[in-house]
């Protein structure tokens with residue numbers, strides 16, 4: 001029996017460490033330092049953050065392209081944290097991935113139809129050879145590609161057409177979840193818009209669920225239901241897309257938004273916050289306390305000493321008897337111990353509803369449930 005309230009994907013305390021050797025000896029890059037999130041069926045949840053924040057590592061850990069160092073991942077209630085062999089093969093049907101560079105993920109020596117037929121063969125779908133050929137043609141049609149492209153090579157297609165082939169391949173296994181890692185980043189703006197519209201149409205028609213990874217905030221705002229902001233492997237802010245874009249709470253999110261180019265006057269008002277300066281610190285030697293403190297305009301002495309409590313796992317709040325509802329909005333949360341100070345200093349800079357500050361050091365969350 002399926003549980004409608006149960007998230008499709010549930011990630012708890014996910015950690016990924018890469019052992020590295022440097023001049024100073026052996027160490028570890030903590031690429032993902034313990035994050036929690038849920039993805040409900042039919043939703044698009046986005047991971048956003050600067051380069052090196054750990055977005056792709058989260059995706060790769062879900063696909064077991066890298067192994068999690070700690071944590072738990074449930075897919076439709078089933079523990080997929082340490083699957084191997086046949087279970088891993090089955091998982092790679094249930095979760096499909098679309099990458100940034102479709103050229104790199106397509107074999108230059110094979111017709112693009114082969115790329116789409118391959119998952120059908122691997123997972124025993126589509127019937128015989130003729131059945132698979134028909135299914136590939138259907139998938140091409142679904143992503144807006146004419147059948148005349150079936151027997152072309154990747155170099156004979158445009159970037160947008162190649163990305164449509166990658167999307168058709170991802171759809172071939174009828175996955176539960178599609179991870180899109182910077183899937184529109186290498187495309188021209190107009191083609192990017194076409195691919196985003198295609199993804200949105202497919203989601204509407206097929207009820208798809210996306211984990212959408214991007215650094216472009218405009219794209220994230222357009223695509224997402226829910227947004228997770230990452231910095232140095234940690235979640236800085238977590239909120240439904242309108243809450244987060246209308247009232248960014250965490251200094252990092254504010255600075256990211258202030259750094260994003262935009263012709264939109266609403267976005268310009270957000271620019272009252274100083275844009276991001278300086279470099280992301282090395283994940284081999286992250287700052288003490290709050291990892292954002294070396295670039296945060298509101299950093300104080302306490303930020304070097306106190307690690308902000310991480311954004312807590314989704315779920316019913318303390319004392320709530322109600323289960324998390326399917327696709328339900330959750331709280332808008334930010335991991336910053338000086339949130340009330342930041343909120344007071346930036347009041348008016350956020351164009352829409354303010355995020356209610358939590359009670360400071362003891363429970364420093366911006367808590368604003370959707371609908372309050």
Ligand SMILES: Nc1ncnc2c1ncn2[C@@H]1O[C@H](COP(=O)(O)OP(=O)(O)OP(=O)(O)O)[C@@H](O)[C@H]1O
Nearest residue numbers: 018029031050051052053054055056057058215283
């Ligand atoms: N195999 C690896 N060995 C060592 N360090 C790694 C490895 N893969 C990733 N890292 C490090 O982990 C951190 C997170 O990398 P990741 O690729 O997940 O970031 P990202 O947010 O996807 O960045 P981008 O926006 O550039 O794609 C970075 O510091 C990166 O250098």
Ligand code: SF4
Nearest residue numbers: 290293296303336337
């Ligand atoms: S905890 Fe301190 S350094 Fe970190 S974001 Fe908040 S104010 Fe800035």
Ligand SMILES: [Mg+2]
Nearest residue numbers: 055056057181
């Ligand atoms: Mg990446």
